[in-house]
Amino acid sequence: MTTAANVDESELAKFSALAHRWWDLTGEFAPLHAINPLRLEWIDGICPLAGQRILDVGCGGGILADAMARKGAEVLGIDLAEKSLKVAKLHALEAQTPRLTYRCIAAEALAAEQPGRFDAVTCMEMLEHVPDPASIVRACATLVKPGGWVFFSTINRNPKSFLMAIVGAEYLLNLVPRGTHEYARLLRPSELGRFCRKAGLELQRSSGLEYNPLTRRYRLSADTGVNYMIATRRPAE
Structure with missing residues (x-):
């Protein structure tokens, strides 16, 4: 089950x-x-977060993990970038964020160690940065309890997303550093949906995230052409 090599x-x-x-x-x-x-x-x-045990896969510096803990969840954030985890831990200490811990461990390794332990799992803006995203999806499905939720977000792969997420965001608007995303690694919703079904997860909802360069604001929308999120659920046993 463990695939520690699933890292670039x-x-x-x-x-x-x-x-x-x-x-x-x-x-x-x-x-x-x-x-x-x-x-x-x-x-x-x-999935109301208060009182839930949540895992954030690919937590980075802890932006989402910290926010979920402040919503009342008990959160574990995991990542393989140790420097990012050090920043996350320091911020949690300085901000006195409760119920929040971090570990440097691969999702696959944690799945072998603690299967079915979490009420919900989040994996946001991470799948497009690993060699084998399907392996991460399987690990998330293993880590969540029967009946629990797994949330993913990533970027679609199509001409629109190339123009908006790479050319626009990285080279024209300088929203993110150049080279942040590799077009070939972006995931179509159909591909991510297939990974989820093979892992035993059922798609429940989806949402797009749109950026307006004039107002410089983001909003949720039905357009999943560029950035999108999906909510899946492991069937109850």
């Missing part, structure tokens, strides 16, 4: 080099801070 060292190096910027609201991770309230409320509206 160049991707780890990329995020490690920016680790000290995770909580800079005007820095390279500003878009994540901007969309965090939207994705947090979407998740909480489907």
Whole structure:
């Protein structure tokens, strides 16, 4: 079950080099801070977080994990970028965020160690950065309890997403650093849906995330052509 090799060292190096910027609201991770309230409320509206045991896979500097803990969840954030985890831990300490812990461990390894332990699992903006996203989906499905929720977000792969998420966001608007995303690794909803079905997860809902360059604001929408989120559920036994 364990596939510790499911990591791209160049991707780890990329995020490690920016680790000290995770909580800079005007820095390279500003878009994540901007969309965090939207994705947090979407998740909480489907699976109320208070009192739940939540796993955040690929937590980075802890932007979503911290917010979920502040909603009343008991949160474990995992990542393989140790520098990012150090920043996440320091921020949790400084902000005195309750019920929040972090571990440097692969999702597949944790799935072998703690199957069916979590009420919900989140894996946001991470699948497009690993060599084998299907392996991550399987691990998430193993980690969640029967009847529990698994949430994913990623970027669609089509001409529109290439123009908006790569050319626009990285080269024209400078929303994220150049080279953040590799077009070939982006995932169509049909591909992610297939991974989920093979892992035993049932698709329940989806939502797009749109950016308006004029207002510089994000909003939830029905358009999954670029950024999108899906909510899946492991069937109750």
